[in-house]
Amino acid sequence: MKSPRILVTGAAGFVGSHTVDQLLSRGCRVMGVDDLSTGRLINLRNATNSPRFRFVRADITGPSTLKDLCESFRPDAIIHLAGLVSVVRAQEEPGLNYRLNVHSTQLVAEAARSHGVKRIVFASSAAVYGDHPDLPLAESIFPQPISLYGTAKRASEELLQGYATAYGMETVCLRYFNIFGPRQDPRSPYSGVISIFAEKYSAGEPVTVFGDGGQTRDFISVFDVARANAIAATRPVATPTICNICTGQPRRLLSILDVFRSTHPEAPEPNFAEPRAGEIRHSAGNPERALERLGFRAEVDFAAGLRAFIEETGPATRDSAHAELVAIG
Ligand SMILES: NC(=O)c1ccc[n+]([C@@H]2O[C@H](COP(=O)([O-])OP(=O)(O)OC[C@H]3O[C@@H](n4cnc5c(N)ncnc54)[C@H](O)[C@@H]3O)[C@@H](O)[C@H]2O)c1
Structure with missing residues (x-):
């Protein structure tokens, strides 16, 4: 063919x-x-x-x-x-x-x-x-x-x-x-939050969370x-x-932060800042049409995907990462 x-x-x-x-x-x-x-x-x-x-x-x-x-x-x-x-x-x-x-x-x-x-x-x-x-x-x-x-x-x-x-x-x-995943440019301030966290944590720098961290996103x-x-x-x-x-499964920003804190226990505490104007608080998609029309379903387990990404980005204590990731998955 x-x-x-x-x-x-x-x-x-x-x-x-x-x-x-x-x-x-x-x-x-x-x-x-x-x-x-x-x-x-x-x-x-x-x-x-x-x-x-x-x-x-x-x-x-x-x-x-x-x-x-x-x-x-x-x-x-x-x-x-x-x-x-x-x-x-x-x-x-x-x-x-x-x-x-x-x-x-x-x-x-x-x-x-x-x-x-x-x-x-x-x-x-x-x-x-x-x-x-x-x-x-x-x-x-x-x-x-x-x-x-x-x-x-x-x-x-x-x-x-x-x-x-x-x-x-x-x-x-x-x-x-x-x-989220490898090759996202973390130097851009508008990049995905996971890639920014990964870059900051691996450099030993504090991250800034805008708002209370209760916002949710559908990470794929x-x-x-x-x-x-x-x-x-x-x-x-x-x-x-x-x-x-999308995956159809929203994740809280705070739970993602917990994963990074557990994989980088020496890192400085995060800073919390005022919420960004106009930021959407909750987002999640319905994945049914993609399954119906394309036969597509997200397959990468979020916990495993995040773990792999953190390991690729920088040093981490892998056992604790695994425990936390399973907990939030
Ligand atoms: N990353 C996300 O979370 C996300 C979410 C929703 C939609 N998208 C869309 O997915 C697409 C890819 O995004 P990404 O995250 O890979 O961004 P990216 O910036 O990594 O990729 C965009 C690419 O387009 C190239 N490009 C820009 N203008 C060009 C031009 N005039 N001629 C040739 N190349 C040009 C850039 O050099 C870059 O390699 C974009 O259309 C974006 O809007 C991304």
Whole structure:
């Protein structure tokens, strides 16, 4: 059988590089494109050993970049992950947010249309739900984003639905919840809380908890997200569709903090600061539609995933880590 050919935008980023690894492990031929604005080549160190992988350093918002890549690579599907990930920066620079999180999607859709690429998988976000009180969040809820980032993700979803209706293209929008795992850039202040905790604890520095730590999030391992992307790009799926990619199991920030304290007993006590304005207190997704439509279910056990991540990031007393993790799992 012919190997699927997949073009991945944002390939050198956190989610992108794991997605590339996952696709290669499934026998796909992969072209990755990234301008390395936040991504890093080192994230692709495994992929670059594969003869089935090619990397192109380019800005996908260049006028003909995506069309040229489709022309030369002839992909069966595009997984569109490149974007502006910082919610705060998107708010401060709405023009950049529009270019990277909406216009780039239009360019992907147009390149796909003009080169007969049937399937587009898009990295959407739980941010499209805004601060909706009905938990767990299901796709049937009317999206009411409260940030420009969430608005841009929603606009891209609508645009892709439009291309599906107008041109019969297959579009799959995946609303990721809070992703954690190796290669997330902890230097960014807007990075996931788990990667920031991991960096601080391994450096012996105090972490800051905004609010009382009672906030909850639906944390999903990047390995599961990469698997969802690969399924959405390569399996038969009834499209167009929008699916949450989540576990359905909210975790309290304080319980995650307890794990880090137990694995790093010498670390300084955390600081508690005023809650951040506009921060959503509770979030959890409903994973049923992804199971129904994609056959996807999160498989990485949270406790084991967090333990593996902590061990990879820095020194830890492993036995106590295990005990605590089992306790919160
Ligand atoms: N990390 C999360 O928890 C999360 C949650 C929901 C949605 N998402 C979405 O998933 C996608 C991937 O996020 P991530 O966490 O891997 O972020 P990331 O910053 O690690 O990855 C984004 C990648 O896109 C690249 N990029 C940005 N602009 C580009 C351009 N113009 N041309 C080419 N490459 C460009 C960056 O260099 C980077 O490698 C994003 O669209 C993000 O909005 C992430």
